[in-house]
Amino acid sequence: MSGAGEFRPVVEDPAEVTPAWMTTALRGGGEALSVSALAYEQIGTGQTGACYRFHLQGEGAGPRTVILKTAAGTLEQRARVRRGYRAEVYFYQALADTARIRTPRCWHAAMTDDAQAFTLVLEDASPATPGAQERGCSSGQAAEALRNLVGLHAPFWNSAILDEGPSWLATDAARAAMLAQIHATATDRFIARFEQQLDAAETNVLRRVAEVVPRWLLDPQGPRSLLHGDYRLDNLLFPTAADGPVMAVDWQTLDIGLPGRDLAYFIVTALDTEQRRASEAALVQTYHDQLRASGVRDYGLDACRDDYRRGMLQAPFITVIGCALATGERSESADRMFLSMARRAIHAIKDLEVLQLFSAGA
Structure with missing residues (x-):
């Protein structure tokens, strides 16, 4: 589990996300929120990824809910779709600012070198x-x-x-x-x-x-x-x-x-x-x-x-x-x-x- 003194950009289990981890991820995307407590639940039924809504408590301006998206499936299944993981991370890292299509704001986008695991922290568009x-x-x-x-x-x-x-x-x-x-x-x-x-x-x-x-x-x-x-x-x-x-x-x-x-x-x-x-x-x-x-x-x-x-x-x-x-x-x-x-x-x-x-x- 990530502690206050370390930050692993890619997490595969939402239980690994601590207040310190989320604070670092949000600040990397320009938010000043200091997260002091959080809770989450899984949402959706994605076929190649898993999404979780995180409820945040803390001090400073920033979102009180965000979406965490990670890889899903076995390593064999992930290997078949890792180009997709690479593509999504690349879009948010390099292309989203040029595009004018409406898409969630992304505060954090990272993946492993083998592209079989990734982590996104995205805007929660609820109640949409x-x-x-x-x-x-x-x-x-x-x-x-x-x-x-x-x-x-x-x-x-x-x-x-x-x-x-x-x-x-x-x-x-x-x-x-x-x-x-x-x-x-x-x-x-x-x-x-x-x-x-x-x-x-x-x-x-x-x-x-x-x-x-x-x-x-x-x-x-x-x-x-x-x-x-x-x-x-x-x-x-x-x-x-x-x-x-x-x-x-x-x-x-x-x-x-x-x-x-x-x-x-x-x-x-x-x-x-x-x-x-x-x-x-x-x-x-x-x-x-x-x-x-x-x-x-x-x-x-x-x-x-x-x-x-x-x-x-x-x-x-x-x-x-x-x-x-x-x-x-x-x-x-x-x-x-x-x-x-x-x-x-x-x-x-x-x-x-x-x-x-x-x-x-x-």
Whole structure:
């Protein structure tokens, strides 16, 4: 346990966090609070990390509750997702100040050299609550989430900053081949896991997606920006007031690529099929209008619509990999979430004939 005379930047057990540890972490992020006592409880059911709300007592200005986020799962499970740990820590350490997307303030971000353990001390956004994939959201909430997404994309739009980051952040041919293999294996596991719920047509779409993913990952068309990678309802905090500001969390899928991937992934997984069909044109327009208002001028609406379509494979890609690599225990609620996301993606891919864009000879 950390005492007053030492400070280990990475803790793996919330019980290791003492008032002295928390005081040092907060002061490193610019707070003057001297913590004299604390208590915590676990919150959420993250698949690759664990979150705890800490209640703080002390003297001086500063937050009275914070969120501590750590790694979760066995060492073997952590090894499979350590790029995600590295990405989230890197976002808060190096990129969050440039981004204009609303995300929790971070006072402390650290990880071990092998990237299998990390610790974040983040702003507690309560009473805001996360969205729910299976339930979906209103069109107004979706529009606000997309306006917030532009706060990530616009500052990094075709920016040289993207080339100055660590080499592991970009997807080169070697990484694309590795991801394609992971996705192919994950697809087989996903289909086996849900063989009683998926019909033959749905299974066929998922297998065809796996066939074209290698080409899709290296598709050179369109602009580049920083991507959240998993911009979906469960990773968004919504305020109690309807259609108010949204805050994005969970940066473990940080990537560089076509902004339409985040755009399509959110719309397709957040809305049920009929709602998506009725509102997707207006939502893409909302996203494009916000891009223009944020200074992205050389990008037409038709190009945005095309990139929305090209980016749609992000939905099955992340869904099946996320299901296969999840470190949390399998549950009925998680199964319903993954299945709802996959089905919504399958319908959208068929509606917009997305697979034809990446088939042989296209």
